[in-house]
Amino acid sequence: MGNKIALQEWINPLYLTPQTLQQIHTAFSQAQPFPFIQLGNFLLEQKAESLRTALLKAKKVETYIPHMHSYSTIKEDKTIAAYKEFFENSGFLTLLGTMIKQPCKKATVSCKSFEQRNYTLLHDTVQQKEGIYCFLDVTKDWPAQANGQTIFVSETGAEPVIFSRAWNTLNIVKRTANTHSFVKYVNAAAGNKEVLLMELHVE
Amino acid sequence: MRENPRIGALKGWVQELHLDDAAIKKYTKEFQHNAPFPHLLFKNFLLPKQIEFLTKALEKIQFEPKDSDLFSLKQTKDLRTNTNVALSSFYTMLTSPYFQKYLQEITGIPKLKPHVDIAGLMFEKHDYLLPHDDYLDHRKIAYILYLSPTLSTKEGGALEFFSVNKENIPQKIVKTYPPMQNSFMIFKVSRQSHHQVAEVLADKKRITIGGWFHG
Numbered sequence: 247m248g249n250k251i252a253l254q255e256w257i258n259p260l261y262l263t264p265q266t267l268q269q270i271h272t273a274f275s276q277a278q279p280f281p282f283i284q285l286g287n288f289l290l291e292q293k294a295e296s297l298r299t300a301l302l303k304a305k306k307v308e309t310y311i312p313h314m315h316s317y318s319t320i321k322e323d324k325t326i327a328a329y330k331e332f333f334e335n336s337g338f339l340t341l342l343g344t345m346i347k348q349p350c351k352k353a354t355v356s357c358k359s360f361e362q363r364n365y366t367l368l369h370d371t372v373q374q375k376e377g378i379y380c381f382l383d384v385t386k387d388w389p390a391q392a393n394g395q396t397i398f399v400s401e402t403g404a405e406p407v408i409f410s411r412a413w414n415t416l417n418i419v420k421r422t423a424n425t426h427s428f429v430k431y432v433n434a435a436a437g438n439k440e441v442l443l444m445e446l447h448v449e
Numbered sequence: 450m451r452e453n454p455r456i457g458a459l460k461g462w463v464q465e466l467h468l469d470d471a472a473i474k475k476y477t478k479e480f481q482h483n484a485p486f487p488h489l490l491f492k493n494f495l496l497p498k499q500i501e502f503l504t505k506a507l508e509k510i511q512f513e514p515k516d517s518d519l520f521s522l523k524q525t526k527d528l529r530t531n532t533n534v535a536l537s538s539f540y541t542m543l544t545s546p547y548f549q550k551y552l553q554e555i556t557g558i559p560k561l562k563p564h565v566d567i568a569g570l571m572f573e574k575h576d577y578l579l580p581h582d583d584y585l586d587h588r589k590i591a592y593i594l595y596l597s598p599t600l601s602t603k604e605g606g607a608l609e610f611f612s613v614n615k616e617n618i619p620q621k622i623v624k625t626y627p628p629m630q631n632s633f634m635i636f637k638v639s640r641q642s643h644h645q646v647a648e649v650l651a652d653k654k655r656i657t658i659g660g661w662f663h664g
Contacts (some may be wrong), residue, residue: 249557311618312579312580312611312619312620312621312643312645313579313580313581313582313618313619313620313643363648365518365579366518367518367519367579368518389576393521428518430518431521431577431579431648433575433577434575434646435575435649435650
């Protein structure tokens with residue numbers, strides 16, 4: 247994981263105070279039907295903009311298994327690699343662990359893009375990994391009618407939890423064995439806009 | 450010369466050109482040979498007045514919005530017990546031994562049960578149905594009757610069929626059928642019958658009646 251990266255050079259200072267961290271933990275742990283939270287304005291504005299620009303410019307590889315998913319994985323360039331390093335670093339993982347009061351040892355980071363006609367589907371044969379799942383959303387000016395939300399459903403029959411596309415949010419979810427998620431089909435109202443996500447699977 | 454009883458029984462609904470022996474022979478061959486899985490599209494299938502009656506009947510019925518990972522559309526309740534004259538007579542025609550024999554001859558699928566699923570579906574702008582195979586053990590033939598005015602390719606709403614690999618995993622779209630008023634699609638339901646309805650892109654409605662014949 248290397249040396250600790252200075253959090254204040256990346257993250258909104260609001261999220262670095264003990265009081266806020268305690269509030270985040272309370273909200274996260276009390277959320278129903280499973281622990282989750284959405285943190286707005288998470289990165290410093292310039293950092294979020296720079297990541298968005300890099301994700302937009304990076305090479306994308308389409309992955310299409312019609313009855314399961316359709317999206318693009320974003321290839322890592324030098325800028326994206328720096329963000330990846332930040333989220334995999336012990337500094338961020340310690341902060342995340344403090345927010346959710348759970349040890350976070352390792353994060354696996356990947357980036358995805360969803361454009362018009364992209365989606366993911368719930369599928370019987372795919373077991374989604376239990377544990378902490380985070381996604382940093384750097385989708386900007388997204389038309390709500392285009393859909394593309396990340397939706398979590400649980401087998402308990404509880405109301406789905408919907409994460410609408412929101413600029414510079416860090417979304418943290420504690421996924422259990424019966425929690426499954428999908429990205430709603432992006433319709434033509436999206437025009438040429440795209441959903442840009444950096445995902446973290448945390449152990 | 451006595452009229453073929455099938456023609457006699459169905460001609461109040463189905464256009465006669467689809468009912469004679471030569472047509473059935475041609476359709477049987479086409480159904481089996483159509484790729485990527487057995488299917489057939491009958492054009493100008495019902496008498497125009499019946500399309501008009503069915504369309505008017507559906508205008509009086511409530512379509513409920515349905516939304517999931519797989520679809521965004523509007524659907525009626527089960528129409529089997531609907532008391533509207535046009536709808537109940539259409540259901541009686543679908544479940545009649547004459548129509549079932551007609552489908553059995555064309556599809557080669559024996560012993561259809563008189564139970565037929567039936568519901569109205571409406572796709573409006575941005576509605577869609579993503580890839581799936583319809584497969585359930587007892588479902589044998591899927592059917593779709595197109596009621597609303599024809600949509601062009603650019604307007605979306607096409608029924609699209611996928612090719613599959615050896616493991617029956619869908620690969621790519623190989624057949625596209627834009628919605629055509631008064632056409633009737635049937636396809637054999639199996640692990641290979643992966644299909645979808647493309648997003649409707651126009652400010653228009655795609656209204657159908659559909660369901661499954663069971664065996």
